[in-house]
Amino acid sequence: MTPRISKRGEKVMFSPIRKYMPLMDEAEKRGVHVYRLNTGDPDILPPPAFHKGIKAHAKGNLKYAPSTGIPEHVEAWIEYYKKLGVSLEPKNIIPTVGCAEAILFAMQAAADPGDEIIVFEPVYVSYKSFSVMTGIKLVPVLLDLEKNFALPPVSEIEKKITKKTRAIVVVNPDNPTGKLWSEKELSSIVGLAKKHGLFIIADETYREIRFSGKPHTLLSEKSASEHVIVTDSASKRFSLPGARVGAVVSLNDSVMQAVLKFAQARLSVGTLEQKALIPLLREAHTLTVSLKKEYLKRRDAVYAALSAIPGVKCSKPEGAFYIYARLPVESAEEFVKFLIKDFNYKGETVAVSPMADFYITPGLGKNEIRIAYVLSVPKLKRAMEILACALAAYNNR
Amino acid sequence: MTPRISKRGEKVMFSPIRKYMPLMDEAEKRGVHVYRLNTGDPDILPPPAFHKGIKAHAKGNLKYAPSTGIPEHVEAWIEYYKKLGVSLEPKNIIPTVGCAEAILFAMQAAADPGDEIIVFEPVYVSYKSFSVMTGIKLVPVLLDLEKNFALPPVSEIEKKITKKTRAIVVVNPDNPTGKLWSEKELSSIVGLAKKHGLFIIADETYREIRFSGKPHTLLSEKSASEHVIVTDSASKRFSLPGARVGAVVSLNDSVMQAVLKFAQARLSVGTLEQKALIPLLREAHTLTVSLKKEYLKRRDAVYAALSAIPGVKCSKPEGAFYIYARLPVESAEEFVKFLIKDFNYKGETVAVSPMADFYITPGLGKNEIRIAYVLSVPKLKRAMEILACALAAYNNR
Secondary structure: OOOOOOHHHHHOOOOOOOOOHHHHHHHHHOOOEEEEOOOOOOOOOOOHHHHHHHHHHOOOOOOOOOOOOOHHHHHHHHHHHHOOOOOOOHHHEEEEOHHHHHHHHHHHHHOOOOOEEEEEEOOOHHHHHHHHHHOOEEEEEEOOHHHOOOOOOHHHHHOOOOOOEEEEEEEOOOOOOOOOOOHHHHHHHHHHHHHHOOEEEEEOOOOOOEOOOOOOOHHHOHHHOOOEEEEEEOOOOOOOHHHOOEEEEEOOHHHHHHHHHHHHHOOOOOHHHHHHHHHHHHOHHHHOHHHHHHHHHHHHHHHHHHHOOOOOEEOOOOEOOEEEEEOOOOOHHHHHHHHHHHOOEOOEEEEOEEOHHHOOOOOOOOOEEEEEOOOOHHHHHHHHHHHHHHHHHHHOO | OOOOOOHHHHHOOOOOOOOOHHHHHHHHHOOOEEEEOOOOOOOOOOOHHHHHHHHHHOOOOOOOOOOOOOHHHHHHHHHHHHOOOOOOOHHHEEEEOHHHHHHHHHHHHHOOOOOEEEEEEOOOHHHHHHHHHHOOEEEEEEOOHHHOOOOOOHHHHHOOOOOOEEEEEEEOOOOOOOOOOOHHHHHHHHHHHHHHOOEEEEEOOOOOOEOOOOOOOHHHOHHHOOOEEEEEEOOOOOOOHHHOOEEEEEOOHHHHHHHHHHHHHOOOOOHHHHHHHHHHHHOHHHHOHHHHHHHHHHHHHHHHHHHOOOOOEEOOOOEOOEEEEEOOOOOHHHHHHHHHHHOOEOOEEEEOEEOHHHOOOOOOOOOEEEEEOOOOHHHHHHHHHHHHHHHHHHHOO
């Protein structure tokens, strides 16, 4: 008798960001250069201290790190958060395998199978996959491009809160919309969480990449200290996605105890990367200054070029490094396949992510894409030219 | 209203292997040297090619690896498995964050919340934590020290198979018992899996560390190719637990598709470590020869010393690097706390893992410990002397 895989194994989706990568590799093999704007994998070099640290520690035994994290690494996180105005103890921080694992742990600490978590859609796709894997239901609240992704009235969100609701997810700055949450909006969420006894999973991966105001963490909201679970990452602020180091950070002791037990089950986070990140965490606030400037230039270039394409409607991102756009096509999914499989302009094409899978509500986002502006300004300009040509070609087939 | 953490967050247990580590650190701070035999963290140096590889790749961008793994890394796994007599394609292997994540993915691919997986107890503790996290029920079959951990009659295992059973876990060589599964026993398991349409999660982390016969993988059992999901790791055979690289390996395409989707949700495995492991995987069959010899010496030393302690009953491990022992105490848990907190012999003490938490059935294993023989022979001999003294002191309090 042949065994059948689980329902969750069937139901969980392929990442709309990653599923076309084999097609991209094939395009490259055909000699077509692909500007890869599908994934948040920047071309920016990490601070030199990282590789220096890796080399210095690449010797002797490579032991498991403690599940609580390498003490000096955790201390560096504490120092980093201190500069954001938040005082933490080692028990408040547990390193994770990127922000992805931090999200998974936070969701599992907050909710059981059958429970509900409120998310704003479009939502970063890993939340959707993790919900299937963990049996937690995601309940969506729409952020609308037409309303500049403004938080809907609290009463509308409140309608979605049931006895099973355990948490609200706030990604700030937001992936995929580029939205920066205002103080007032954050206060509304905090108010809801306090009123209904909910956790706030605050995904602050892109904290330093914001084009106005200072880096912020919801942990500084003292009145909500029992509610806030921050998921953090070294990937974006240090341009180190391949290092796979993030963290769960919370002032709620019960949450951190649960996360520690989850962490012990999978043992530890990469020893070398934890060590090499220590000087970067300590200097994060200076190391990220030029990074922000570079992304601002890129944002401006992509936004200008994209806005000028006939029929395209897009938002002006306030943070992170994604831009969200509606295209004059029926199916962005089909258009993206066309871009990668069938199209090239002078031997070049562009890869972006179709957005339908970023929504929970069926039918939404069919004509939308997410562009990660992770290449240099000249390359981005070129990529936008190619995108414009591809749209024309696609609509004149 | 203060939020409450999830039931799974409450129910999941602290690792009996890791939970005393803070106490060990305290002992060291008091000036007491602790022989750490609690965790599988060997003092053996990794092959020099690893650190050489890390240094060579520590430059430029540190991008996400593909969720399918870095192609050359996957090719090196294929080459490694070829020498075990198994032909694989890249789609049959997905790198994971250590064997731990491979186990989690295999369990989730095989079973849904409420489903059952059969394990042999005592069982490696992460299975228990993952079962709580994923909502899968573990159904135990006892392996008894008195019967040298022999597989019980098939009819007894069959009694435990219900409509909800999805898989059987076989850890070979076994952690924590040191058992090596015989061909006949493996055939029995394969027969059961085929008859009842079950997966076999074959945890082969310790494949090369066996004191008789050749390294073996259940993937070579051609008739069971749809059933077998191997969870593998680079941690033990290359003495690299801090590298966090393992793999799920299966010839079942549906399983691999599910695992790929799980893998995409958490993006990737450390880029540097995948690259640095390539030459090691290619040379695994020569690199592990001296390793096996060293563990054999250690096994002999620990087994001889432990067997000689009055009232101690232990098994002679056939593989892996753990020894399982029954102590003349009522609570091994209390004895381990005594060892780390209250005892020292000439400024030294020993840390081991109490075994009760390695069982599913309540009440079992109360007087049992697991010793990881991860230190040199002289240190192990010394540690066993200290253990003998501690037992005498503990029972004469």
